[in-house]
């Protein structure tokens with residue numbers, strides 16, 4: 001398998017994992033009624049969102065296909081690859097509302113946040129609840145946690161992190177600030193597309 005085909009295979013496997021995450025979250029949401037407040041984008045305003053470069057490969061591929069890769073590399077460079085994700089579009093009227101401009105290709109953490117569990121020391125899943133969910137829907141969050149204790153399934157962060165790392169241990173294990181991870185993904189992919 002040549003390297004470009006290796007990247008294509010990684011992207012295909014990642015999109016399969018993303019579809020599985022989305023399906024598990026839909027089932028969990030239907031069972032609990034837990035949803036994000038309408039229009040909320042608060043989690044994207046965290047300047048410390050981190051992901052692996054591997055998880056940014058589907059988006060990097062899409063940007064290269066659109067001919068927008070250099071544009072976004074410039075935008076990440078303007079921010080020194082730090083701070084809030086370059087793809088977040090804040091709502092001009094409602095504070096804390098906003099949207100992801102690359103929703104289909106967003107990495108695993110952006111999909112899991114608010115709807116996934118960590119394992120306790122005893123190995124039991126515990127909802128890593130979003131602060132806004134806890135503020136606005138405290139009863140739903142509490143009921144969801146009780147249902148999880150009684151066996152309701154939901155995605156587990158560590159399990160998906162392991163699946164992702166298994167695809168490509170070099171690019172899929174270390175987390176970087178999201179804007180930096182994007183740059184690494186575009187550079188890796190762009191280089192191999194250029195010379196393949």
Ligand code: SF4
Nearest residue numbers: 044085087088100110
């Ligand atoms: S990729 Fe999208 S969902 Fe993830 S932090 Fe950026 S704007 Fe938010």
